[in-house]
Amino acid sequence: MDLRGTVTSVGSVRTVGTRYGDREVAEVYVDGDEVTLWGDWAETAELVDEGFDVAFYDLDGDRSTTADSQVVVEPSYMVDVTAVRSWVQCPRIQYLGKIRPTPMEYPVVKGTLVHQVFEDLLRGADVDASVERRVRESGAEVELSGESIEDALKDVRQHADAISGWLNQDSLGEDGWRSEVTLVSTDLGLKGRCDALRRGRPVELKTGKSVGSDPYFQDKIQVALYALLLRERGVYPETGTVIYTKNASLDRSEGDVSPAKDFTVGDGLLDFALRKRNEVAAYERRIEVPTGYEAEADCSRCFERDPCMVVAGRLQQESKAGEIGEAVENHELEFFNESYRSIEERRREVYGEFAELADGGRSSEYSITDVEVERVEEDGEGFVLHCRKPPDASKIREGDVVLASDGDPLRGEMARVKQLTPEEIVVSISEDIRVSRFDVYPSEFGFSRELSALHDFVLTGERRRKDVFFGEREPEFRDVDVGSIDGNPSQTDAVRRGLAADDLCLIQGPPGTGKTYTIARLVAASVDRGERVLLSSYTNRAVDNAVENLLKISDANLVRVGTEGGVGDSVSHLMLDGDDGADALRDADVVAATTSSCSGRLMRELEFDRVVLDEASQLTSTAAFAAMNRAPRWVFVGDQMQLPPVAPEESVFERLLELHPDSAVSLDKQYRMAQRIQAFSAGEFYDGTVYPANHEVAAKTLDDLSNVDVDKLEDPLRDTVCFVDVESSPQGNVHMEEVEKTAEVVETLLDAGVEGDDVGVITPFRVQAAEISERVPDDVAVDTVDRFQGSSKEAIVVSLAASGEMESPVFEDDRRLNVALTRAKRKLVLVGDVSALRSRGLYSRMVDWARADDTTPE
DNA sequence: TCTCTGCCTAGAGGA
Numbered sequence: 001m002d003l004r005g006t007v008t009s010v011g012s013v014r015t016v017g018t019r020y021g022d023r024e025v026a027e028v029y030v031d032g033d034e035v036t037l038w039g040d041w042a043e044t045a046e047l048v049d050e051g052f053d054v055a056f057y058d059l060d061g062d063r064s065t066t067a068d069s070q071v072v073v074e075p076s077y078m079v080d081v082t083a084v085r086s087w088v089q090c091p092r093i094q095y096l097g098k099i100r101p102t103p104m105e106y107p108v109v110k111g112t113l114v115h116q117v118f119e120d121l122l123r124g125a126d127v128d129a130s131v132e133r134r135v136r137e138s139g140a141e142v143e144l145s146g147e148s149i150e151d152a153l154k155d156v157r158q159h160a161d162a163i164s165g166w167l168n169q170d171s172l173g174e175d176g177w178r179s180e181v182t183l184v185s186t187d188l189g190l191k192g193r194c195d196a197l198r199r200g201r202p203v204e205l206k207t208g209k210s211v212g213s214d215p216y217f218q219d220k221i222q223v224a225l226y227a228l229l230l231r232e233r234g235v236y237p238e239t240g241t242v243i244y245t246k247n248a249s250l251d252r253s254e255g256d257v258s259p260a261k262d263f264t265v266g267d268g269l270l271d272f273a274l275r276k277r278n279e280v281a282a283y284e285r286r287i288e289v290p291t292g293y294e295a296e297a298d299c300s301r302c303f304e305r306d307p308c309m310v311v312a313g314r315l316q317q318e319s320k321a322g323e324i325g326e327a328v329e330n331h332e333l334e335f336f337n338e339s340y341r342s343i344e345e346r347r348r349e350v351y352g353e354f355a356e357l358a359d360g361g362r363s364s365e366y367s368i369t370d371v372e373v374e375r376v377e378e379d380g381e382g383f384v385l386h387c388r389k390p391p392d393a394s395k396i397r398e399g400d401v402v403l404a405s406d407g408d409p410l411r412g413e414m415a416r417v418k419q420l421t422p423e424e425i426v427v428s429i430s431e432d433i434r435v436s437r438f439d440v441y442p443s444e445f446g447f448s449r450e451l452s453a454l455h456d457f458v459l460t461g462e463r464r465r466k467d468v469f470f471g472e473r474e475p476e477f478r479d480v481d482v483g484s485i486d487g488n489p490s491q492t493d494a495v496r497r498g499l500a501a502d503d504l505c506l507i508q509g510p511p512g513t514g515k516t517y518t519i520a521r522l523v524a525a526s527v528d529r530g531e532r533v534l535l536s537s538y539t540n541r542a543v544d545n546a547v548e549n550l551l552k553i554s555d556a557n558l559v560r561v562g563t564e565g566g567v568g569d570s571v572s573h574l575m576l577d578g579d580d581g582a583d584a585l586r587d588a589d590v591v592a593a594t595t596s597s598c599s600g601r602l603m604r605e606l607e608f609d610r611v612v613l614d615e616a617s618q619l620t621s622t623a624a625f626a627a628m629n630r631a632p633r634w635v636f637v638g639d640q641m642q643l644p645p646v647a648p649e650e651s652v653f654e655r656l657l658e659l660h661p662d663s664a665v666s667l668d669k670q671y672r673m674a675q676r677i678q679a680f681s682a683g684e685f686y687d688g689t690v691y692p693a694n695h696e697v698a699a700k701t702l703d704d705l706s707n708v709d710v711d712k713l714e715d716p717l718r719d720t721v722c723f724v725d726v727e728s729s730p731q732g733n734v735h736m737e738e739v740e741k742t743a744e745v746v747e748t749l750l751d752a753g754v755e756g757d758d759v760g761v762i763t764p765f766r767v768q769a770a771e772i773s774e775r776v777p778d779d780v781a782v783d784t785v786d787r788f789q790g791s792s793k794e795a796i797v798v799s800l801a802a803s804g805e806m807e808s809p810v811f812e813d814d815r816r817l818n819v820a821l822t823r824a825k826r827k828l829v830l831v832g833d834v835s836a837l838r839s840r841g842l843y844s845r846m847v848d849w850a851r852a853d854d855t856t857p858e
Numbered sequence: 859t860c861t862c863t864g865c866c867t868a869g870a871g872g873a
Contacts, residue, residue: 082869098868107870117867193867216873303871416866445865539863563865578862598865605868624862646862732859763859786861796866810860 003063004055004075005031013042013790030054036064036067037071040275044071047282055187069269072188073278074285078351081183081229082190084223084277090288092308094280099340100307100731101452104601106145110152111207113138114159114245115195118205119430122179122310123382127164131157136579143582144605159207162248162259170198180263180430182403183229184410186358187581196225196830201237202226206244215242215261224273227265235409240265261486287344292320314459315544324716328458331470336458339622346647353442355407365766367409368392368425369437382430384418391422393770395440399565402438404429409439409837410610416565422774444624445469449599456604465632466591468503469621471659475503482525490668491518497665498612498635499529500523506616506657506664507637510790511681511822512672514548515637518856519612524554526610527589536591536627537614542790544568546594546614559585561593561603595619599626606630613637615790617653624652641685643789644820669693672792674700676720677821677828680849684842685818702826705754705794713754715743716853721828728833729805733765735801735833742799742831743775749827756780762820764810768801787822796824800832805839814842821846 026037026045037044048054055072058067084242087094089526100184102108112551113134120130135142135153142152151754184191196203202223211217213221223240230237243260250257283290292299292308296659299305299321312319315336316327335425340496356366371472375386385404396402398420404410404427413433419426457466467473477500480827486491490515499522510513519535523546526533535550535637537543540562545802548570560574567575574592576584585591585606597603608631617638623645628634638653645651657664670678670690675698692698701720703710716722726741743763749759756779763769766784773782776780781793802811810816821828830850837843 030860080867082867102869105870108868111870112866112868195868206869212873298873299871397863401866443865443867445867446863448867449865533859541863565866566864594864600865618863767859784861808860813861816861 001061001063002057003030003035004053007032007048007050007052007054009050010045010048013045024032028054030056033063035059035616036062038065038273041065041069041071043275044073044488047073047278052282052285057187067267070188070274071278072274072281074281075187076188076351076355077189077281077284077348078184078354079189079277079280079284081190081222081225082219082614083280084273085218085224086297087280088136088218088221088276089765090292090302090304091279091283091294092292092297092321093302093304094302095290096308096311098448099311099451099455101456101599101604102601104141104145104605106142106147106152107207108601109138109141109145109147110156110159113152113156114207115161115205117156117160118195119179121160121164122177126476127157127160131160133581139582139584140576140582141602142426144585144602151580158249159245159379162245163205163243164593165248166243166259180414182412182414183226183233184354184357185229185232186410187232188228188274188277189281190225190229191354192222192226192229193406194229196229198241200230200235201239201241202230202311203241203243206242207246208244209246209250209257210242210244211250211257213261214263215244220263221273221276223263224265224269225277227658228270228274231270237265241361249431269796277599278736284344287341297535303781311459329470332458332466335470336454340451342647342649343447343450343622347444347447350442350444350447351792353440354712357403357439365393365395367437367439368394368396371425371436371438376432378432379428382428383432384426384428384477385415385432385435387425387427387435388423388834389425391770391774395766396420396438399563401441401443402427403441404433404435404438405661406434406436409437412439413439422778446596449596449623449626450620450773452631453599454622456599456629457625461629461672462632464503465628469628469656470661473503475501475505475660475663476661477501477505485521486671488514491521494518494665494667495522495525497663499525501633501635501663502665503633504656504660505635505651506660507635508657508664509639510641510667510670510686511819512670512678513667513690514669514671515584515614515639515667516546518667519546519614519637520549520553523550523590523612524556526612527554527556527639531609532588533590534598534608534611534627534630535590535614536595536598536611536614538595538619538623539565539615540568540594542595542615543592544571545573545790546570546612550590554842557587558590558591558592559588561585561597561600563597566594595623595626598630599761603630610631610635617651618643618645618789619652620647621655641815643786643812643815669744671697672825673824674698674720677826680846681818681822684845685815700826702752704796704826705758707753707755714849715747717748719830719853720826721850721853722830722831723834723847724831725834728801728829728836730801730803733767733801733808734771735768735803737801738772738799738801738831738833739768739771741777742772742797743828745797745831746776746780749797749829750780752776753797754827758794759793760788760795760798761797761799762788762821762823763801764808764816764820765798765801768799772799778825785816788823789819792823792825794825795827798827799832800830800837802832802836804836804842806836806843811840812851817842817846
């Protein structure tokens, strides 16, 4: 029988004599029921506490473990296979691997390249061509890791020859192989990506050497865990293989130097590996830091000994290896621990999404279903599937990594979305499998990046930067001369202060005040003075936008770092290509990248004089550290009256604004909205300190656009700002009456001659946006408020989707309304249910404001 | 019943 529940009490482990000899035994109570754990499973009692979630598989009728039983601690925690691998070496290595960034060292870069070549070879690629292509593609990384391209080519070639020589002897040839298989089990709380499967048996590739007849123990554990995951799919591999590609270059006298080492994956090994997984899960549940005493690790021979001792010393941790160096300040330690905790808690939340995936009952926002593959193309990298699909309201966007499956997402393959329209989805995928649905793959990528940036900032960051961040030191400014910006003293001031800042400057830019132009002027002026600038932001869209605007006024030498899917077409020619080495990065005046990219291996090798960070009011401190670590001078651009970070934390912009209000400048002239449109926002959110830049801006109307005939608009749509009342009876977050009304308003505007491209529809809920989008022409942009932040349109229709007492948390943050009301240049139409909107003061005042010109009776 | 973007998820070195 199987059992899963919450531990209510735990007995102690003891030894009893049985007819099989002495055995360990312990009792655990789960939701009040006694479960008896025998043998090695008895250790579980020492891992768990009251409140832990535990699953038992194949117990006997008395709820005792048998030879076939498995016990899983905290199955909802999705432990990664590689985490267990390093835990087996030493629990501290697992912890260090989590908080420290991947070093830019040649062996690591080489390991990546050899894996890529291995994958190419399994697809039948030519060795020479694959080595050449992969090494050249990563030219900058190779050079930054301290190796020349020529030597790397030779080296990778040797490893590739070892693989292909061995593959050529393989009876299966290229058949019977699958590469890069994603394996996930929510029953075991385990996930991982296996390098390859050879007729259902796991194969792991290592670029090192192993002269014994057996693979290293941690490698066997890694492969055993893949075998365990395969069993969950009904595949029962009897053996596993580790390939050590460096063995090919060894002397035969050293022992067994064949590259591939097979070994048996028996029940004992699998159970052991699962218990190790449980140890990791128990530690993660408590958010504890291991000391190294948990395992019989021998510190004297450990190559991670120095970093282990340094981290322990800096963070005042106990470590088996000992501690060296000076501890960080107490407030820094506190900040580190708090941030670590917060990141780990958010990671757990993401794991909850795996459980929903397994249920298959996942809400539609996480998946696209009823997909039909229409066409399959083969390209050098794998396959491209062109699929028809019904319209959807999912979170899935172009560039995302998704699980493609024929029904059960947990048995899916990773695919990348190349194109997405309401009717079609095009993905690239390594295997041509049957596909009927796509699911969001819950990614914890960002968390490891935040942890490593946090580590760098607090543990290895410079004193002065830290003191400014923690409010221990006042930012300093020097005198600089800059040319003035015509008719805009506040922009001129922002550029001057930004350039004068030796530590920090905060530029607050309310909607439409020319943040992007100010950034361009500042970066250009900074480059003119011989500085090297990092231009960064949270989203790719904002980075691209900043780059485009900079290039309009400057001929600075700029490199855009990012991924193919992320960087927009308009600036993709600024990315490095295969012919560029590290010098292209070292010589650039400006490097532009997302904050996430800034903690990548490549960016971590670069230093700058100044970082200009856009969207800083949407970034948490830990997310911003990646960019802040790259330069001693920080210029943050944002607006604390617009949307905050999604994570429930204060933004880095707000934090520093509170600590250093004297380092802030505000932009006050807005170029976007007609006077009538900006008035409410200016009064409610900016104390009336924002003005139209000039008379033309203030007097903007829809009439000014060619082809528009305002006589075709009837009251109340004639007014620049107007309100349309609709009674609402929502189903979920879909307010259907409002959907219809909004579509009607859009149609009226289009009939009056407004171009579709000049109209935008925004609404708080994604599902509401999806419904509206189906009822308006394709060139009308429909999106959530959050996603519309940063852009604007001539005419905006807001579907407020309010009902009842407006209980939804989406209405709790008033800043969302500020964003919604400040996207329109010439016409703002609000659609909503008056009786609901009256339940909140701010919204009620908004209704009165919108109706001020309205002569029709309520 | 809320909002949501990043990223190629690779790893030598010892017994």
